[in-house]
Amino acid sequence: xxxxxxxxxxxxxxxxxxxxxxxxxxxxxxxxxxxxxxxxxxxxxxxxxxxxxxxxxxxxxxxxxxxxxxxxxxxxxxxxxxxxxxxxxxxxxxxxxxxxxxxxxxxxxxxxxxxxxxxxxxxxxxxxxxxxxxxxxxxxxxxxxxxxxxxxxxxxxxxxxxxxxxxxxxxxxxxxxxxxxxxxxxxxxxxxxxxxxxxxxxxxxxxxxxxxxxxxxxxxxxxxxxxxxxxxxxxxxxxxxxxxxxxxxxxxxxxxxxxxxxxxxxxxxxxxxxxxxxxxxxxxxxxxxxxxxxxxxxxxxxxxxxxxxx
Amino acid sequence: xxxxxxxxxxxxxxxxxxxxxxxxxxxxxxxxxxxxxxxxxxxxxxxxxxxxxxxxxxxxxxxxxxxxxxxxxxxxxxxxxxxxxxxxxxxxxxxxxxxxxxxxxxxxxxxxxxxxxxxxxxxxxxxxxxxxxxxxxxxxxxxxxxxxxxxxxxxxxxxxxxxxxxxxxxxxxxxxxxxxxxxxxxxxxxxxxxxxxxxxxxxxxxxxxxxxxxxxxxxxxxxxxxxxxxxxxxxxxxxxxxxxxxxxxxxxxxxxxxxxxxxxxxxxxxxxxxxxxxxxxxxxxxxxxxxxxxxxxxxxxxxxxxxxx
Numbered sequence: 150x151x152x153x154x155x156x157x158x159x160x161x162x163x164x165x166x167x168x169x170x171x172x173x174x175x176x177x178x179x180x181x182x183x184x185x186x187x188x189x190x191x192x193x194x195x196x197x198x199x200x201x202x203x204x205x206x207x208x209x210x211x212x213x214x215x216x217x218x219x220x221x222x223x224x225x226x227x228x229x230x231x232x233x234x235x236x237x238x239x240x241x242x243x244x245x246x247x248x249x250x251x252x253x254x255x256x257x258x259x260x261x262x263x264x265x266x267x268x269x270x271x272x273x274x275x276x277x278x279x280x281x282x283x284x285x286x287x288x289x290x291x292x293x294x295x296x297x298x299x300x301x302x303x304x305x306x307x308x309x310x311x312x313x314x315x316x317x318x319x320x321x322x323x324x325x326x327x328x329x330x331x332x333x334x335x336x337x338x339x340x341x342x343x344x345x346x347x348x349x350x351x352x353x354x355x356x357x358x359x360x361x362x363x364x365x366x367x368x369x370x371x372x373x374x375x376x377x378x379x380x381x382x383x384x385x386x387x388x389x390x391x392x393x394x395x396x397x398x399x400x401x402x403x404x405x406x407x408x409x410x411x412x413x414x415x416x417x418x419x420x421x422x423x424x425x426x427x428x429x430x431x432x433x434x435x436x437x438x439x440x441x442x443x444x445x446x447x448x449x450x451x452x453x454x455x456x457x458x459x
Numbered sequence: 460x461x462x463x464x465x466x467x468x469x470x471x472x473x474x475x476x477x478x479x480x481x482x483x484x485x486x487x488x489x490x491x492x493x494x495x496x497x498x499x500x501x502x503x504x505x506x507x508x509x510x511x512x513x514x515x516x517x518x519x520x521x522x523x524x525x526x527x528x529x530x531x532x533x534x535x536x537x538x539x540x541x542x543x544x545x546x547x548x549x550x551x552x553x554x555x556x557x558x559x560x561x562x563x564x565x566x567x568x569x570x571x572x573x574x575x576x577x578x579x580x581x582x583x584x585x586x587x588x589x590x591x592x593x594x595x596x597x598x599x600x601x602x603x604x605x606x607x608x609x610x611x612x613x614x615x616x617x618x619x620x621x622x623x624x625x626x627x628x629x630x631x632x633x634x635x636x637x638x639x640x641x642x643x644x645x646x647x648x649x650x651x652x653x654x655x656x657x658x659x660x661x662x663x664x665x666x667x668x669x670x671x672x673x674x675x676x677x678x679x680x681x682x683x684x685x686x687x688x689x690x691x692x693x694x695x696x697x698x699x700x701x702x703x704x705x706x707x708x709x710x711x712x713x714x715x716x717x718x719x720x721x722x723x724x725x726x727x728x729x730x731x732x733x734x735x736x737x738x739x740x741x742x743x744x745x746x747x748x749x750x751x752x753x754x755x756x757x758x759x760x761x762x763x764x765x766x767x768x
Contacts, residue, residue, distance in 0.1 A: 189580075191575065192575060192587050195568075195591065196587065198642070199593060199642065199645075200590055200593065202602075202605050203594070203597075205616055209608075217614060218613060218614060222614075223616050269495045269496050272491075272492040272493070272495065272496065273492060273493050273495075273497070275492060276488070276492035276493050277493075280485060280488070280489045282486065288493070288497075294752070295500065297695070297699065297751065297752050298504065298748055298752065299699050299702060299703045299747070299751045301703045301705060301725050301728075302508075302511070302703075302747055302748035302751070303503070303504065303507050303508070305728060305732055305740055306507035306510045306511035306741065307503065309741075310506065310507060325502075325503065328499050329496070329499045329500055331500070331504070360484060360487075360488030361491065364488075364492070388598060389598040389600075391706035391709075392706075392725065392729070396732065407598045407600040407706075410600065410604065411604075411706075411710055414710065414713055415712075415713045418713070431601045431604055431605060434601060435596055435598075438597075439593060439596045442593075442595075442596055443589075446589075
């Protein structure tokens with residue numbers, strides 16, 4: 150490449166407000182226009198790659214079954230808004246409001262599951278980071294090897310065990326196993342070791358604060374970015390989990406939204422009207438995650454690196 | 460006088476007892492902190508693994524053709540069946556080929572995007588970061604449904620392409636799936652690598668620039684070596700993900716007849732379990748979990764050695 154030797158840039162990092170001004174400064178006289186446009190071109194092309202399918206989902210959600218094939222696929226029609234609300238109405242009324250039920254189930258499995266799972270993982274990781282005790286390394290190694298065990302390999306034996314205690318085809322069958330997050334423990338340990346100073350814990354002890362209270366009032370605040378990251382990862386993992394509900398659940402009322410849409414999608418050849426419902430349903434089902442990511446962005450983006458920095 | 464002597468004595472005694480008490484309290488706290496996870500881990504990780512191994516060693520026997528089935532110890536009978544099952548090994552070969560190509564492409568792109576985000580060349584970094592990460596919010600099943608429509612000649616907005624190239628045909632469907640997986644996970648991997656780039660102290664770059672290093676040299680000689688732990692982490696997760704492929708191929712089956720019921724190892728497990736032959740399915744699961752574990756472990760160890768050299 151012909152990139153000219155750059156002038157020494159002293160730049161601000163991350164998405165802080167000062168980042169832009171730092172960028173302007175570093176652009177320098179000959180921060181070659183070529184390499185800047187090349188970089189922007191690459192990123193622009195891939196932006197299209199990443200966003201076009203989502204855009205298509207949005208435009209197609211505003212069409213009737215017939216319009217999907219007969220109108221411009223990546224643009225709206227004259228009556229987009231009306232059709233969209235019509236589609237939404239049919240989505241939520243089809244099969245006695247099955248879709249709403251699925252959304253609620255997913256929220257319950259993923260929301261409550263990730264919340265409890267995060268607290269449990271954080272407590273364990275924190276104990277592994279901040280206390281000396283026998284068997285500490287052994288426990289950590291077991292947790293670490295748990296990270297490497299594929300979740301789908303567990304689904305079948307879990308199904309067999311649950312079927313012996315008559316728990317298959319219940320909410321518990323999907324909910325309970327998803328509370329366990331070895332990766333969450335791993336992240337919590339690394340982050341607690343780095344961000345909760347031992348002196349602070351000593352000080353809290355001298356003030357007479359109990360260990361548990363110190364954890365919940367002081368340490369969790371210091372670990373907040375890691376906790377949000379663990380929560381989001383686990384939320385996504387549960388929300389996306391397919392094999393476990395697929396193998397455990399028969400009753401449609403218990404399905405998470407992904408399994409429900411999968412079931413509808415595989416019936417399209419018999420019931421063609423399901424096609425537009427699947428498309429609108431897909432759009433509605435990805436909105437909660439996109440909103441969660443946007444809302445919690447500031448927290449998880451600072452916690453995300455914790456797992457990879459050793 | 461006694462007023463002074465009391466405080467002088469007092470500090471001596473209490474610290475000892477307080478220390479003892481607090482270390483006891485600490486031990487109790489540790490137990491309380493660890494117990495919930497330990498119990499759940501045992502119940503939903505350790506016991507299922509043991510149970511799968513036990514099941515894989517059992518076999519079903521019937522007294523006569525219509526007799527009651529009962530489980531007896533069969534030793535490695537299931538494993539012999541696993542090793543003779545060509546469909547299963549074809550599926551393993553398929554995902555290994557998939558992983559050998561998709562994982563490097565995906566991580567290469569993720570690294571490139573992360574380096575560009577970290578370079579002074581880009582404007583609108585926040586936008587790119589979010590746009591590239593957005594597909595991660597789409598569950599595998601939904602992504603597969605979406606792309607299934609996009610690949611279908613009749614529905615696709617890219618009709619000119621899809622009517623000439625059938626992405627859902629036998630030759631291409633594996634790569635159609637690779638595209639879906641890449642689309643979903645590139646942004647996620649990019650962010651992990653990017654946040655580890657942000658952790659590098661800027662002084663290093665200044666020193667390198669004083670020595671006359673160009674942007675590309677800095678990226679190649681300094682940034683990439685320093686983010687190798689992050690790349691290893693993403694690679695291990697990708698290996699685990701590849702061997703677990705299920706949602707995407709299973710969903711695409713309603714779009715493409717080229718995907719059979721043993722297309723990936725996990726599909727083979729699912730199919731075998733719904734026959735139902737739980738013992739054989741358990742043996743598949745055990746082999747698969749072991750393979751994943753060993754592959755990830757070898758990868759971790761071999762790369763760690765390289766890094767420390």
